[in-house]
Amino acid sequence: MFHDIPSKILARMAFLEEEDARDRKKVISKLKRLRQIPPESGKFLALTASSAPPGKMIEIGTSAAYSTLWLSLAAKERAQKIDTFEVLIEKYNLALETVKVTETYDYIRVNFGNAMDLLKPFEEVAFCFLDAEKEDYKEFYNLIIPKMVKGGIFLADNVISHYKDVKPMLDIALQDPRVDALIVPIGKGILMCRVT
Ligand SMILES: C[S@@+](CC[C@H](N)C(=O)[O-])C[C@H]1O[C@@H](n2cnc3c(N)ncnc32)[C@H](O)[C@@H]1O
Numbered sequence: 001m002f003h004d005i006p007s008k009i010l011a012r013m014a015f016l017e018e019e020d021a022r023d024r025k026k027v028i029s030k031l032k033r034l035r036q037i038p039p040e041s042g043k044f045l046a047l048t049a050s051s052a053p054p055g056k057m058i059e060i061g062t063s064a065a066y067s068t069l070w071l072s073l074a075a076k077e078r079a080q081k082i083d084t085f086e087v088l089i090e091k092y093n094l095a096l097e098t099v100k101v102t103e104t105y106d107y108i109r110v111n112f113g114n115a116m117d118l119l120k121p122f123e124e125v126a127f128c129f130l131d132a133e134k135e136d137y138k139e140f141y142n143l144i145i146p147k148m149v150k151g152g153i154f155l156a157d158n159v160i161s162h163y164k165d166v167k168p169m170l171d172i173a174l175q176d177p178r179v180d181a182l183i184v185p186i187g188k189g190i191l192m193c194r195v196t
Helices: 007-025 039-050 066-078 089-102 134-147 163-173
Strands: 056-060 082-086 108-112 125-130 148-157 179-184 190-195
Touching: 007 039, 007 066, 007 089, 039 066, 039 125, 039 148, 039 190, 056 066, 056 134, 066 082, 066 089, 066 108, 066 125, 082 089, 089 108, 125 134, 134 148, 134 163, 163 179, 163 190
Parallel strands: 056 082, 056 125, 082 108, 125 148
Antiparallel strands: 148 190, 179 190
């Protein structure tokens, strides 16, 4: 999966990594920043998503679709699309541009709107990556876990960097008999849950 990443994807990843690094040096509003995962988290996402059981792949919080590009590698292996959700029009447009320049239409579907509403009809979810506003994590966890298939993988980013903000979700997930869960100290800290 990592040995034959198409050059157009590698080029867009490098461009977005530079943009994200530039953002972090400037004082700009949270709404404008890309707020991307680091590359090692991207690899972790792709490896876990490619090992998930059959079922839908979703991502909550697209930004410019950097993490989605990593997940598209797993989607390609699984011969399916990942549905990713973005509520801000500027980010949605950046994500569409990412899909266009990387020619990943066959593996990525970018959905515009509040994922809390758009995900209500989704079922049979095999893989979910949550990377939206941290105060919404508990509500998203409660929405998504009942929609997941047995053996499905739920990942949530920033659980070490934003521990206090995501604690309400962690307090549930780490005790939840519906999942086996642990915190993986990669990147900004990823909660990993496998549905039992
Ligand atoms: C941390 S950034 C995502 C970064 C992206 N996963 C990456 O690593 O490239 C969070 C994104 O989630 C979006 N977002 C926040 N709440 C949302 C919601 N309820 N539905 C859809 N998107 C949401 C924000 O607008 C923002 O672009």
